[in-house]
Amino acid sequence: xxxxxxxxxxxxxxxxxxxxxxxxxxxxxxxxxxxxxxxxxxxxxxxxxxxxxxxxxxxxxxxxxxxxxxxxxxxxxxxxxxxxxxxxxxxxxxxxxxxxxxxxxxxxxxxxxxxxxxxxxxxxxxxxxxxxxxxxxxxxxxxxxxxxxxxxxxxxxxxxxxxxxxxxxxxxxxxxxxxxxxxxxxxxxxxxxxxxxxxxxxxxxxxxxxxxxxxxxxxxxxxxxxxxxxxxxxxxxxxxxxxxxxxxxxxxxxxxxxxxxxxxxxxxxxxxxxxxxxxxxxxxxxxxxxxxx
Amino acid sequence: xxxxxxxxxxxxxxxxxxxxxxxxxxxxxxxxxxxxxxxxxxxxxxxxxxxxxxxxxxxxxxxxxxxxxxxxxxxxxxxxxxxxxxxxxxxxxxxxxxxxxxxxxxxxxxxxxxxxxxxxxxxxxxxxxxxxxxxxxxxxxxxxxxxxxxxxxxxxxxxxxxxxxxxxxxxxxxxxxxxxxxxxxxxxxxxxxxxxxxxxxxxxxxxxxxxxxxxxxxxxxxxxxxxxxxxxxxxxxxxxxxxxxxxxxxxxxxxxxxxxxxxxxxxxxxxxxxxxxxxxxxxxxxxxxxxxxxxxxxxxxxxxxxxxxxxxxxxxxxxxxxxxxxxxxxxxxxxxxxxxxxxxxxxxxxxxxxxxx
Numbered sequence: 001x002x003x004x005x006x007x008x009x010x011x012x013x014x015x016x017x018x019x020x021x022x023x024x025x026x027x028x029x030x031x032x033x034x035x036x037x038x039x040x041x042x043x044x045x046x047x048x049x050x051x052x053x054x055x056x057x058x059x060x061x062x063x064x065x066x067x068x069x070x071x072x073x074x075x076x077x078x079x080x081x082x083x084x085x086x087x088x089x090x091x092x093x094x095x096x097x098x099x100x101x102x103x104x105x106x107x108x109x110x111x112x113x114x115x116x117x118x119x120x121x122x123x124x125x126x127x128x129x130x131x132x133x134x135x136x137x138x139x140x141x142x143x144x145x146x147x148x149x150x151x152x153x154x155x156x157x158x159x160x161x162x163x164x165x166x167x168x169x170x171x172x173x174x175x176x177x178x179x180x181x182x183x184x185x186x187x188x189x190x191x192x193x194x195x196x197x198x199x200x201x202x203x204x205x206x207x208x209x210x211x212x213x214x215x216x217x218x219x220x221x222x223x224x225x226x227x228x229x230x231x232x233x234x235x236x237x238x239x240x241x242x243x244x245x246x247x248x249x250x251x252x253x254x255x256x257x258x259x260x261x262x263x264x265x266x267x268x269x270x271x272x273x274x275x276x277x278x279x280x281x282x283x284x285x286x287x288x289x290x291x292x293x
Numbered sequence: 294x295x296x297x298x299x300x301x302x303x304x305x306x307x308x309x310x311x312x313x314x315x316x317x318x319x320x321x322x323x324x325x326x327x328x329x330x331x332x333x334x335x336x337x338x339x340x341x342x343x344x345x346x347x348x349x350x351x352x353x354x355x356x357x358x359x360x361x362x363x364x365x366x367x368x369x370x371x372x373x374x375x376x377x378x379x380x381x382x383x384x385x386x387x388x389x390x391x392x393x394x395x396x397x398x399x400x401x402x403x404x405x406x407x408x409x410x411x412x413x414x415x416x417x418x419x420x421x422x423x424x425x426x427x428x429x430x431x432x433x434x435x436x437x438x439x440x441x442x443x444x445x446x447x448x449x450x451x452x453x454x455x456x457x458x459x460x461x462x463x464x465x466x467x468x469x470x471x472x473x474x475x476x477x478x479x480x481x482x483x484x485x486x487x488x489x490x491x492x493x494x495x496x497x498x499x500x501x502x503x504x505x506x507x508x509x510x511x512x513x514x515x516x517x518x519x520x521x522x523x524x525x526x527x528x529x530x531x532x533x534x535x536x537x538x539x540x541x542x543x544x545x546x547x548x549x550x551x552x553x554x555x556x557x558x559x560x561x562x563x564x565x566x567x568x569x570x571x572x573x574x575x576x577x578x579x580x581x582x583x584x585x586x587x588x589x590x591x592x593x594x595x596x597x598x599x600x601x602x603x604x605x606x607x608x609x610x611x612x613x614x615x616x617x618x619x620x621x622x623x624x625x626x627x628x629x630x631x632x633x634x635x636x637x638x639x640x641x642x643x644x645x646x647x648x649x650x
């Protein structure tokens with residue numbers, strides 16, 4: 001065991017500073033030295049950068065370390081990953097850091113079983129995925145690192161204009177996670193369907209984000225025929241049923257044969273009122289029925 | 294017929310279970326595929342993980358039920374077709390195929406003990422006197438893509454030929470019919486061709502035969518004395534779909550309509566799971582909505598228009614039984630005016646074969 005100063009450990013740029021996880025132990029534990037010794041190789045810190053920064057900020061002069069100088073480079077990386085112990089929850093930025101580290105030090109992710117310490121399940125495409133991430137625009141990387149979208153969606157929409165990712169990042173709170181995924185899909189599919197070039201796609205993005213309810217608007221563009229049916233039905237409901245206490249139910253997605261009407265009544269008068277209203281609808285009901293035929 | 298090279302270039306390895314070795318069909322296929330490594334196994338689960346894909350051919354015997362009802366689709370009208378598992382999986386790689394979702398990670402399997410299925414069909418025939426029976430091998434694989442290697446369909450055709458009102462259908466996207474032409478007797482065997490316009494074949498059915506090849510094969514089959522059927526399924530609404538499908542339908546006018554046993558229609562549909570497996574395709578950016586069976590289809594008014602037009606074009610080439618595959622009663626009423634049970638020429642096709650166990 002050796003004692004090293006936080007200042008010394010943080011004085012130089014260190015490739016092992018890979019993780020962006022917050023410091024995980026209390027100030028008191030650091031002060032009272034209630035921690036496992038920090039792994040170092042010579043006086044180079046291998047793991048625990050946030051904790052060492054915390055110690056430095058607390059004014060702690062020395063921290064307890066254990067020297068692993070005899071380890072090879074890939075073993076030191078494995079050691080850092082074992083200490084970090086966050087298999088399955090590394091951010092894309094951290095994964096990129098690890099891949100860049102391996103590239104710099106000529107370490108094989110597969111030969112040294114590194115991915116097994118990063119992901120829950122071994123993923124033969126890990127390297128390719130991270131390299132694709134590296135090529136993403138910054139705003140798309142931001143969406144991924146803030147867990148605002150999933151990797152599969154990011155990969156699918158990565159061809160969209162940068163403006164889209166920037167706007168989505170800024171307006172992220174307007175959507176739930178699932179809504180964001182749907183929203184991204186719709187934009188991607190419209191760009192593909194209408195073969196929009198970059199300029200046209202940007203115009204679409206600007207237009208969509210100018211609405212208070214971008215998801216609703218994009219759905220109307222993605223599903224114009226369905227939206228038209230829904231709009232017509234809403235108009236009929238408003239025109240013929242508003243305030244009547246009679247509710248018209250359509251089959252989901254108009255995928256059915258019949259509408260259903262429901263109403264309730266407490267006495268003969270209420271019943272007669274509903275029946276009279278329904279009888280008056282006879283003249284126009286064919287307009288509604290046409291929506292299913 | 295395809296040369297052995299066609300199969301040798303597609304498959305990497307052949308596995309054969311010991312119980313399949315004595316069959317003539319196995320011997321025939323192994324002789325043609327002798328350039329490929331062949332491994333004998335006792336059971337399917339001995340195939341290593343690296344070979345669990347459709348470039349592996351598994352020759353084996355069927356253990357369970359080989360004849361079943363077409364599963365149909367919840368909330369949709371079923372044509373009461375019966376299916377035989379003979380070829381499981383497909384080498385044609387059509388972009389929209391349900392097998393992309395389910396069977397891509399399994400070897401293409403051939404059940405060589407076809408005598409079990411034939412016996413079962415004869416039994417069903419006897420237990421349902423007077424009931425028309427339609428049965429086919431094209432549910433979970435192409436009926437003819439591998440048949441020129443194994444020649445398994447010939448036994449079905451010959452042995453079922455004597456049974457009245459029993460229509461044994463081989464459904465294919467290939468033109469591999471030559472090995473069946475000389476066969477006698479043919480009975481009511483039907484060679485069914487799935488059709489799509491060339492432009493869709495070129496983009497979505499890349500490994501299948503061209504439209505011209507399929508139609509030429511259909512012509513050969515008719516001249517040899519077979520009934521034929523045509524299946525426009527899936528109909529995919531590309532931008533100029535009306536003109537390309539109309540043109541395709543019109544090409545059927547060259548056939549004697551009395552030799553066309555039936556024509557079926559079905560529009561593009563997919564499950565959520567399949568959609569996740571599929572690569573991006575322009576046609577998927579159309580408006581699909583979830584239906585009662587969980588499958589996604591074009592909007593009902595869109596489908597209705599497609600069926601109405603196809604019906605109109607097909608009626609122009611003759612009086613041929615026409616039906617829709619996996620469609621709702623609403624669509625049946627709107628397109629045909631009634632349900633298939635009330636349409637005289639479809640009664641036989643849609644008859645429910647009650648006793649199949």
